Amino acid sequence: xxxxxxxxSTPRSxxxxxxxxAEHRLFGVFQPSRRPxxxxxxxxxxxxxxxxxxxHKAFKSLASLLADAGHDVLRFxxxxxxxxxxxxxxxxxxxxxxxxxxxxxxxxDTSGAEQxxxxxxxxxxxxxxxxxxxxxxxxxxxxxxxxxxGRAYLQSLEPFATxxxxxxxxxxxxxxxxxxxxxxxxxxxxxxxxxxxxLIILTQEDAAGIDPALKAGAGASRRLEVESVxxxxxxxEGELGTGGLPVEALRRIADWLG
Amino acid sequence: MSDRVRDDVQERIAHFGRPKTLVGVTSLPxxxxxxxxxxxxxxxxxVIHRVGPNRLHVQLARQLARDGFVTLRFDFSGxxxxxxxxxxxxxxxVRQDISDALSYLEASVKATSxxxxxxxxxxxxxxxxxxxxxxxxxxxxxxxxxxxTPGFYLRHYGRRILRWQSWRNILTGxxxxxxxxxxxxxxxxxxxxxxxxxxxxxxxxxRAEMEEGIAELTQRGVQLLNVFTGGHEAxxxxxxxxxxxxxxxxxxEIRVEFLATAGHTxxxxxxxxxxxxxxxxxxxxxxFAPSPQAPRAADGAGAAPVAS
Numbered sequence: 172x173x174x175x176x177x178x179x180s181t182p183r184s185x186x187x188x189x190x191x192x193a194e195h196r197l198f199g200v201f202q203p204s205r206r207p208x209x210x211x212x213x214x215x216x217x218x219x220x221x222x223x224x225x226x227h228k229a230f231k232s233l234a235s236l237l238a239d240a241g242h243d244v245l246r247f248x249x250x251x252x253x254x255x256x257x258x259x260x261x262x263x264x265x266x267x268x269x270x271x272x273x274x275x276x277x278x279x280d281t282s283g284a285e286q287x288x289x290x291x292x293x294x295x296x297x298x299x300x301x302x303x304x305x306x307x308x309x310x311x312x313x314x315x316x317x318x319x320x321g322r323a324y325l326q327s328l329e330p331f332a333t334x335x336x337x338x339x340x341x342x343x344x345x346x347x348x349x350x351x352x353x354x355x356x357x358x359x360x361x362x363x364x365x366x367x368x369x370l371i372i373l374t375q376e377d378a379a380g381i382d383p384a385l386k387a388g389a390g391a392s393r394r395l396e397v398e399s400v401x402x403x404x405x406x407x408e409g410e411l412g413t414g415g416l417p418v419e420a421l422r423r424i425a426d427w428l429g
Numbered sequence: 430m431s432d433r434v435r436d437d438v439q440e441r442i443a444h445f446g447r448p449k450t451l452v453g454v455t456s457l458p459x460x461x462x463x464x465x466x467x468x469x470x471x472x473x474x475x476v477i478h479r480v481g482p483n484r485l486h487v488q489l490a491r492q493l494a495r496d497g498f499v500t501l502r503f504d505f506s507g508x509x510x511x512x513x514x515x516x517x518x519x520x521x522x523v524r525q526d527i528s529d530a531l532s533y534l535e536a537s538v539k540a541t542s543x544x545x546x547x548x549x550x551x552x553x554x555x556x557x558x559x560x561x562x563x564x565x566x567x568x569x570x571x572x573x574x575x576x577x578t579p580g581f582y583l584r585h586y587g588r589r590i591l592r593w594q595s596w597r598n599i600l601t602g603x604x605x606x607x608x609x610x611x612x613x614x615x616x617x618x619x620x621x622x623x624x625x626x627x628x629x630x631x632x633x634x635x636r637a638e639m640e641e642g643i644a645e646l647t648q649r650g651v652q653l654l655n656v657f658t659g660g661h662e663a664x665x666x667x668x669x670x671x672x673x674x675x676x677x678x679x680x681x682e683i684r685v686e687f688l689a690t691a692g693h694t695x696x697x698x699x700x701x702x703x704x705x706x707x708x709x710x711x712x713x714x715x716x717f718a719p720s721p722q723a724p725r726a727a728d729g730a731g732a733a734p735v736a737s
Binding site: 185196256 | 488
């Protein structure tokens, strides 16, 4: 349920809000459809760590595009990240999957939609896929530059993470053994086994290096499409401040979700 | 509707501006905590939205709320969740945004005096705004724009003169040595700031403006906590503040700290803990001059902001 007093509409009807429980408060931004017939909902799942801040602007733009196309949209911060409650300082258990589920319930409650689409970037794509596998109310998934090899992803983080005692930390979250285990569990099978229509959209320069198992899965399943589009990788901090948006990727995602 | 985060700190959405295009989060002290006189406003850093680099602003805001400070973090127009201002004739959007933030706190929690906190471009914006608003009684300037002094160059080269790599780079033209020499010969005057400051806060403050601003603020009794990190490209010693402006040495309104091992974005948790502890200590022990504005209407336990 949206706490009405916690959010006030802007002229474009974007509503920042808190949802969840007092002990597990999540921050989100609800963007209602700009078409009267809009009864479909899309939950946007941010990437985590250092990739979260650079991606914020693109997520805001994507939410707006989807609202134009007739979707109610909710983008939200995982517990311990962004403006949500908690700290991922090692004292709090990460709750990525529970948070995605909470956001789905929040959007269903707010929009009245019975089926929800998920769009996740990087590790957000993996969590979206993992949550979708256990629910019957997710009808489509967009996995944007998804992490397909959690172990390789962890290795890529380590040069940028800082050592603070025994923990590795980056962008305010600690790579605890539990977090590492959750990341390491991400494999191409997370996407290949999905039973709902799935678009994997790639803007990475090394898209050709995406695990062949993923593309094999695409060939094996009609439900899985893999596309490469041009554009900046919005989750890379070095591209911050350039003012560029991944226009082609955003348009393709909006078109595919209909 | 308030939103408990931890230790009874309440957070609520702040939606304000004229029109309401600005988005932020207000952290409110626990009900058991007496609310302090000064509200704290945390400013954006460049294009990073209000959570701050490495979530520094969130952690700082919640800690200050536990200490009794109503603390607002918000996005400048066109940054994060705030919409661009529809009225493009506004000459200085950042100034208007900060003014709107203070007006919001005046209306919602009856705040009459303010401490601004900003990192990098946020510090520069805070310094400039502090001169314009009589309600600002303090500013925390984290890595503000600064000026390379002769001492900076001596320290910079002193560390490198015995290193073989430095000599190799000088002889081969690699590295930034020759650029530093050219800057030193030019007298360290920064280039003129860009004309269009509609979205981006200032990244350069000319030396004369900085000196004039500090003089004006200290004369007004505004307290300044200047914190520099080892990641500042133009600052490498605690004394460099006074080297640049010796006339302010001994000024009771100015405190300078140099966190030599901290990075510019406080990436390490220990660096964030250190700077947050420093700001807390300064805010809770410093005696701020009373704001010339009307006294706070109601101090007491638990802020009760009105919905906006």
